[in-house]
Amino acid sequence: MKLIWSPTSPFARKVRVAAYELGLHERLTLEALNVQPGKLNPEYATSVNPLRKIPALILDDGEAIVDSLIICDYLDALAGGDRIIPAANPERARVLTAHSIANGVIDTLVQLRYETWLRPEELRWQVWSDDLWDRVVHGLSWLEQRAGAPRDRFDLAAITTACMLGYLDLRFAGAAWREKFPALAAFEAAVRDRPSLGNTAPPQG
Ligand SMILES: N[C@@H](CCC(=O)N[C@@H](CS)C(=O)NCC(=O)O)C(=O)O
Structure with missing residues (x-):
């Protein structure tokens, strides 16, 4: 493949x-x-x-x-199913909903990146950038409230949250999200050394 x-x-x-x-x-x-x-x-x-x-x-x-x-x-x-996406509800809906929020934060961050890095400065609309950042903060708050919940597997919601936080570090290094979202910071520290994350880390800079 x-x-x-x-x-x-x-x-x-x-x-x-x-x-x-x-x-x-x-x-x-x-x-x-x-x-x-x-x-x-x-x-x-x-x-x-x-x-x-x-x-x-x-x-x-x-x-x-x-x-x-x-x-x-x-x-x-x-891989046999029911590994990173639970097969049965309510767990399936819970994981896919948390995935949607983390994924939506990534989508919003990518849009913000295009707004702030790609769009010519004279064509930028600050209200739109502020609106996008507000969505990011609300998404992070939503994930923060659930980050401490016990997990029995590194499911798609956790994978997507880890990739979202990695993208924040890569492209929005000044965001200081760890201070504002300590449960997410603890989650990131706990999963950082998984080979799946270490072997896929983006080039920095
Ligand atoms: N919903 C898509 C989003 C993928 C996406 O937005 N990828 C970005 C790169 S990180 C892209 O292809 N951007 C090109 C563009 O929007 O023109 C997915 O989950 O695969």
Whole structure:
């Protein structure tokens, strides 16, 4: 299977962490693609993902699976199922809801990154950037309230939260989130040394 990715994409990292946790990482080959608004990547848009987002998983028969949640779900099933995404409710809904919040924070951070790094300065709208940051803070508060809850596995919600915090450190180093969200800081310290996270850490800088 081929994963189309980039080394700094938090969504691609999430898939790679999931693959490590599921013992499937050696079955993935990696192909880098540079994506960003304004870069049309016409071949990728035509043959893989019309929305031009990474990651995408290309199966051995050429079938393309897109969106990190769907790829993680596919990998979970390939590993036997019920490993990182619980099969039964209410646990399934709980994990997928927490995944949605952490994933939504990543989505918002990526938008903010485009706003503050890519968009020409004279075209920036401060109200929009402040609004996006407000969503990030509310998302972190939501996750903070649940971060201390006992976990019996490193599930997709935990994987996505860890990748989200890693992306905060990578792109928003001045955010000082550890002081404001101590339970998330404790969570990050507790999971940081997992090989799945260590082996997928983005290049710094
Ligand atoms: N919902 C998608 C989001 C993926 C996503 O936004 N990826 C970013 C890179 S981190 C991207 O491809 N951005 C390119 C663009 O929006 O033009 C997923 O979970 O896979």
